[in-house]
């Protein structure tokens with residue numbers, strides 16, 4: 165596991181990577197060209213907000229499997245290119261939110277009380293408060309745009325200062341607003357017209373980039389204080405400068421600037437604009453959290469495990485990931501059986517979740533099934549990240565259904581594959597105890613199979629002597645049978661036998677088995 169760290173992360177994170185057996189190169193002052201020249205040697209890249217992870221880089225990154233964002237925002241990482249290539253992108257969304265919320269509040273105090281300006285005067289030995297009267301927070305209204313993790317932390321903290329909190333976030337439920345004691349504004353302009361302080365906490369997306377512009381400032385209350393500790397450009401810098409000149413905005417506190425990390429923004433020339441160099445996450449605590457978390461995630465992703473904060477995968481809370489782990493294994497096992505038992509190209513995949521599993525977030529289990537399904541034909545080109553994209557690109561329609569009851573089982577997952585000529589294949593499985601797996605049905609034959617690394621699965625006419633001959637031939641081929649199960653369809657006089665064996669089975673032995681009278685077909689399955 166070779167990991168390149170292209171921006172500084174905490175020593176604790178680096179130690180974690182090495183303890184887990186990774187070879188770590190910390191190269192934080194590479195030029196872009198140098199980065200492109202070396203990236204081909206690495207399995208994982210760890211970045212913060214300055215490294216642009218885009219198509220140029222992916223094209224040179226033949227071994228890259230994971231991009232770890234030591235932090236929250238992933239706007240410097242091109243997601244589509246990563247997903248297409250099966251590169252997993254992980255971040256640490258919770259690890260620095262308190263620090264970012266605290267800097268937001270710090271900037272708010274600093275701007276509202278002119279702390280940096282007063283500090284600068286005094287450092288120049290000038291004892292003078294003139295012209296720098298501040299604004300008290302009590303009773304003022306703060307308008308929060310984006311009531312997610314950081315927006316909510318800011319809201320709860322500012323409440324203790326006796327402020328009225330209003331927010332605009334069309335993607336957050338009414339109950340969340342209610343629980344936080346925040347008044348919902350359905351229109352951004354309405355929020356602008358009512359707030360004394362505006363603070364933005366959305367991600368940078370196509371929708372949010374420039375969302376606070378000339379029009380919004382026109383609607384604003386005169387004398388507004390503006391804080392941006394989220395991403396440069398969510399508040400358009402030109403429009404902000406114009407609003408300052410027109411006395412609509414009285415003061416601003418900005419942590420993120422267009423053109424960063426270069427200090428080129430014209431906002432730097434305004435005395436009533438207080439700035440910090442993207443320092444929201446720059447605390448000892450946040451950086452330790454971020455470093456350790458990203459290291460753990462990168463290692464898990466390199467080991468092929470499901471990672472809670474994978475950005476280009478359905479997100480799962482950590483507690484739910486534990487509950488779902490056994491189902492991921494079961495799903496992948498069910499999927500892996502198809503191309504080892506059938507040879508027909510897949511047209512449609514139907515996944516049915518019944519019983520307890522139906523109450524969980526199953527989209528990742530579906531990814532595990534698709535990963536397993538295509539693995540025998542695509543090998544390592546398929547993983548959790550690109551399983552959906554690959555299914556789509558191969559014209560495979562995937563559907564999921566759920567039912568709360570599973571008849572005799574607590575949980576049942578059924579995979580139904582329809583091939584291009586309309587032939588249907590089904591396989592069902594369940595779990596019990598501490599993640600034990602059982603395959604309980606294959607094509608209508610009922611079983612209770614503990615899936616093992618090597619299995620022989622044969623269909624035969626249900627008549628005496630077939631099983632005995634199979635045993636004899638396997639003995640001749642020096643293949644030891646560990647367990648055997650039979651599923652029968654009495655009306656059709658057919659049976660399916662599943663033999664768990666201790667070793668690989670040679671092509672010759674399989675051919676002999678296929679020649680036994682009554683055997684309809686025989687397959688070797690490797691899990």
Ligand SMILES: NC(=O)c1ccc[n+]([C@@H]2O[C@H](COP(=O)([O-])OP(=O)(O)OC[C@H]3O[C@@H](n4cnc5c(N)ncnc54)[C@H](O)[C@@H]3O)[C@@H](O)[C@H]2O)c1
Nearest residue numbers: 236237264310311312313314335365366367393394444445
């Ligand atoms: N300055 C720093 O050092 C620093 C540190 C951490 C995070 N950040 C940035 O802070 C921002 C917020 O982070 P977070 O963890 O709270 O994110 P989050 O995903 O928890 O919350 C973002 C919120 O924005 C809302 N939103 C999205 N589009 C919107 C729109 N068009 N209008 C209104 N609301 C919209 C979402 O519904 C969500 O509730 C991000 O941009 C992140 O990159 C900056």
Ligand SMILES: O=C(O)[C@H](O)COP(=O)(O)O
Nearest residue numbers: 212213234235236237445
């Ligand atoms: O999105 C984040 O986590 C913050 O903006 C911090 O970015 P940084 O890791 O470059 O400090």
